[in-house]
Amino acid sequence: MELREFFEKYPDEATCIEDFKNKRLKNGLLCKKCGHDEHSFRKIDLKFQCKRCQNRISLRSGTVMENSNLPVKYWMICIEIMTLSRKKISVLKLQYLLGHKRYEPIWLMVQKIKLVMRKRDEKYTLRAYSEFDSEFLKELDGLILPKKDKKNTNEMV
Numbered sequence: 822m823e824l825r826e827f828f829e830k831y832p833d834e835a836t837c838i839e840d841f842k843n844k845r846l847k848n849g850l851l852c853k854k855c856g857h858d859e860h861s862f863r864k865i866d867l868k869f870q871c872k873r874c875q876n877r878i879s880l881r882s883g884t885v886m887e888n889s890n891l892p893v894k895y896w897m898i899c900i901e902i903m904t905l906s907r908k909k910i911s912v913l914k915l916q917y918l919l920g921h922k923r924y925e926p927i928w929l930m931v932q933k934i935k936l937v938m939r940k941r942d943e944k945y946t947l948r949a950y951s952e953f954d955s956e957f958l959k960e961l962d963g964l965i966l967p968k969k970d971k972k973n974t975n976e977m978v
């Protein structure tokens with residue numbers, strides 16, 4: 822998809838949330854409590870609710886976006902750009918493109934996406950949107966911005 826098409830398809834956060842939700846449902850979401858595979862979605866608090874036992878899990882839980890406060894849209898744009906770009910792009914440039922004030926959250930997001938892309942083969946690229954095992958999530962959470970990179974913000978991804 823070209824970026825132009827991307828922005829036509831996903832003009833705002835709501836359309837991104839809708840798409841992310843659908844991707845998770847399509848990938849197969851199992852209730853942690855009873856193992857049931859049918860869920861409804863609560864727009865009010867962005868949670869899936871098991872149709873059998875009513876157990877709820879949040880939209881981002883278990884995915885690369887867990888523990889992130891950045892908009893879903895940022896993640897989708899970043900995944901799209903990183904998938905599309907054959908030339909390397911700097912984190913600083915991505916930060917600029919997203920219009921985000923702080924460097925660190927963007928750096929962290931990029932590293933997490935990189936980790937997902939490295940771990941999974943091509944057909945799994947979209948798995949950035951689906952459930953990971955706890956070991957992998959621990960690895961994601963272990964990512965922190967090294968001090969030296971705070972000065973050197975020209976890192977290419």
Ligand SMILES: [Zn+2]
Nearest residue numbers: 852855871874
């Ligand atoms: Zn259940």
